[in-house]
Amino acid sequence: MLPASVRLRKSDDFDRIVRTGHRAGRPTLVVHALAATEVRPGPPVARSGPGGAGTQVGFVVGRDVGGSVQRHRVARRLRHLMRARWADLPAGAGVVVRALPLAAAASTGTLGRDLDAALNRAGARIARSSAGRAPRRPAGQVSTGVEPGGS
């Protein structure tokens, strides 16, 4: 399981990442992701610990997935799967994994493969938009790693 400190806790964070983040879909789930500079325009929060420093992850399991028991089961399995992949995420990134109705019936192995594929595609899209024209974000962004002015 992921500790509470690396999970998204604010409704605003969920809204921003789901609304403006880069998306990658699979049959069982959809990954929304933002690079560190897109998550927080200001100076990054200093954070210690292993893996991607400051990376935050959240999960959305809606009512269409199933009843309360089914939804909790899906969310727990996704948290366990994300724990194994969390260290490989870029530092400071924000990721929201949204489960689809098929996730309830899928095996944990299938969920893991879908999560890998979706994370890879979302990562590629972040890299492309940072390097190139940034079609999804009309207001352009500085490349990852360069801190915005002011500090």
Added chain:
RNA sequence: CGAGUCGGCCGGGCGACCGCGUGCGAGGCCCGCCCUAGCGGUGUGGCCCCGCCCGAGGAAAGUCCGGGCUCCGAAGGGCAGGGUGGUUGCUAACGGCAACCCGGGGUGACCCGCGGGACAGUGCCACAGAGAACAGACCGCCCGACCGCUCGCGGCCGGGCAAGGGUGAAACGGUGGUGUAAGAGACCACCAGCAUCCCGGGUGACCGGGAUGGCUCGGUAAACCCCACCCGGAGCAAGGUCAAGACGGCCGACGUUACGGCGCCGGCCAGCGCAGGCGCUCGAGGACGGCCCGUCCGAGCCUGCGGGUAGACCGCUCGAGCCUGCCGGUGACGGCAGGCCCAGAUGGAUGGUCGCCGUCCGGUACGACGCUCGCGCCGCACCGGACACAGAACCCGGCUUACCGGCCGACUCGCCCG
């Protein structure tokens, strides 16, 4: 052995690896404070890491009742509104539970009942049927006049009757007799039922017995209504503390940009700011869910414009608590003694992946028994599949609903053996 009734309990187990949350303890780094200024002390502080303890349910569910707790004002009266409805108890309380009463069902153990009032009033009673509420006469029974006649009768008119047939959930008591032209509680006996009174038993619902009366008086209150009793409102997003705070904050649309922003419009929610008006005991205004009364608060209030919270902590888990034993009670339950501490998350912990076992179902093979020779049933082995309903969110007591299955106890009926 078979069939059944009631009550209680469990609701997969063990292991390995990897994890999450609260609490406690040790350590490291940072921060604040103190001084004797150090390799110091201190902490309601933050982060990391290690160890230990604990960590979902019988329904955690539906949110249908009842309470605790919190705030509204300290919780008044009447009306309206809502709820409950055999009796006596239990309980903090209840629409819950127990025992009993009455009615109904079952051979029985036992089960079921929204179980006050229909002479206070109003309404409704479909279809069928002649007639459905101070009812009614289709077939029918009887008497009389007239006509016909094959002299057993038929037709028609007037009158009497409601026994028999038929309709219906229900037809204005039942059976037998007297009576009569035929009949009818018209009268009589018994029975059922109703009303009033008396006696006996029971705390009571009610039960048992007796007398008198008129002879019989439908159902529906989960229709309005009447009677008795109960109910102030909102809810842990209750409520409280702290920090920030006016040149402010967030969100969205548009325009512009040197991509840092800027302008403008709109929206959002408070104790705030400005202006105007009214008022300070001859009292503005307000509170008590609605209305009236009554009571109380009261120095601020109203309007317009501007402007605009929802972060952290407390509440938050020791409670009508759980277990064991004894005592009282038919029982629900109560009393006493001893022991125990048993989830507190907040995008929301209580788990993930495997292995072995267990339970159930299906198939195959073998063995025992029964046999109507198709099969049934039991044991065992292997293979395959399934393992329910469901996730705390302030806390309790209930109710209701969902649920693969399993275990235990008491009792009833039938058959067989001794």
